[in-house]
Amino acid sequence: MEIAGNVAVVVGGASGMARATAEALAGMGGKVAILDLPSSAGEAVAAEIGKGTTFHPCDVTDFEGTEQALAQAVEAHGALHFAVNTAGGGAARRTLTKEGPHPLDEFRRVIDLNLVGTFNLNRLQAHHMSRNEPDEAGERGAIVNTASIAAFEGQIGQVAYTAAKAGIAGMSLTMARDLGSLGIRVNAIAPSLFATGITQGIPEEFEARLTKDAAFPKRMGRPHEYARLAVAILENPMLNGGTIRLDGGQRFAPK
Numbered sequence: 430m431e432i433a434g435n436v437a438v439v440v441g442g443a444s445g446m447a448r449a450t451a452e453a454l455a456g457m458g459g460k461v462a463i464l465d466l467p468s469s470a471g472e473a474v475a476a477e478i479g480k481g482t483t484f485h486p487c488d489v490t491d492f493e494g495t496e497q498a499l500a501q502a503v504e505a506h507g508a509l510h511f512a513v514n515t516a517g518g519g520a521a522r523r524t525l526t527k528e529g530p531h532p533l534d535e536f537r538r539v540i541d542l543n544l545v546g547t548f549n550l551n552r553l554q555a556h557h558m559s560r561n562e563p564d565e566a567g568e569r570g571a572i573v574n575t576a577s578i579a580a581f582e583g584q585i586g587q588v589a590y591t592a593a594k595a596g597i598a599g600m601s602l603t604m605a606r607d608l609g610s611l612g613i614r615v616n617a618i619a620p621s622l623f624a625t626g627i628t629q630g631i632p633e634e635f636e637a638r639l640t641k642d643a644a645f646p647k648r649m650g651r652p653h654e655y656a657r658l659a660v661a662i663l664e665n666p667m668l669n670g671g672t673i674r675l676d677g678g679q680r681f682a683p684k
C-alpha cells in the first residue's frame with residue numbers, strides 16, 4: 430500500500446523501533462499518530478517529527494482507554510491504513526525458583542501487556558481499517574506487530590515473555606486469514622537484541638558477548654533497521670500472515 434497520504438498509528442512510537450518507524454513513515458509523506466504512555470516522550474517526539482504527527486497518550490493494558498486513544502487518533506487524521514505496534518516488555522523469572530513457582534499474576538501481567546494488548550489493538554485497528562475504500566489493489570490496511578526471537582528460542586527466565594511473543598507470532602496467519610476478505614494484512618517482526626531503551630547504553634564489549642551466536646552481523650540491531658522492514662511490509666502486498674525474523678542469523682542460547 431502507498432505510504433504517502435495514508436494514515437499510520439504507531440503504538441510505542443515515543444521511543445526505539447517504533448519511533449524510528451514513525452519518523453520513516455512521516456518522511457515518506459505518511460500521516461502519523463503516536464500512541465504511547467502518558468509519561469513517555471510522545472508529545473515531544475511528535476513535535477520533533479512534525480509534518481502533522483499527533484500524540485495520543487494511552488496505556489495498552491488499559492484496554493478501554495486504548496480504544497478511546499485509537500479512536501481519537503483516527504478522528505484526528507480522518508482514517509486508519511497502517512498500524513505498527515511495539516508496546517511490550519517482559520519479566521525475568523524462571524518457572525520454578527527457590528522462592529517457589531512462578532507467580533501467576535506476574536505471568537498474566539506479561540501476557541496482558543504483550544499479547545492481550547496487541548490483540549486488543551489489532552481487533553480495533555482492523556475495525557477502523559475495514560471502513561476504508563479499498564485501493565486499486567484491493568487493500569484496506571496493513572498491521573505490523575512486534576514479537577521477538579524469544580518466541581522461538583526463549584532463554585532461561587523468559588517463560589512469560591516467550592508465551593506472549595509466541596502468541597503474537599501465532600496470531601499473524603490466523604488474523605491474516607480472518608481479515609483477508611477485507612484486504613487487511615497482518616504480519617509480525619521478531620527482532621533479536623536491538624539497541625533501544627535500556628539496551629541502548631550497553632558497552633560494545635558486552636554487546637559482542639550478547640550477540641556472539643549471530644551469523645552476521647555480530648551486533649545488536651538498530652531502530653532504523655526495524656523501521657526499514659516495517660515499511661517494506663506495509664508497502665508489499667504479498668507479505669502476509671507471517672513472522673519475519675530480524676536477527677542477523679542469531680539463535681538465542683539457553684542463557
Ligand SMILES: NC(=O)c1ccc[n+]([C@@H]2O[C@H](COP(=O)([O-])OP(=O)(O)OC[C@H]3O[C@@H](n4cnc5c(N)ncnc54)[C@H](O)[C@@H]3O)[C@@H](O)[C@H]2O)c1
Pocket residue numbers: 440441442443444445446447464465466469487488489490515516517518519542575576577578619620621622623624625626627628
Ligand atoms: N529492544 C530489543 O532488544 C527487543 C528485542 C525483541 C523484541 N523487542 C520488543 O520490542 C518492543 C519494545 O520496543 P523497543 O525495543 O523499541 O523499546 P523502547 O523501550 O525503546 O520503546 C517501547 C515504547 O513502548 C512504550 N510502552 C511500554 N509500555 C507501554 C504501555 N503499557 N502502553 C503504551 N506504551 C507502552 C514505551 O513508553 C516506549 O516508548 C517490545 O514489544 C519488546 O518486547 C525488543
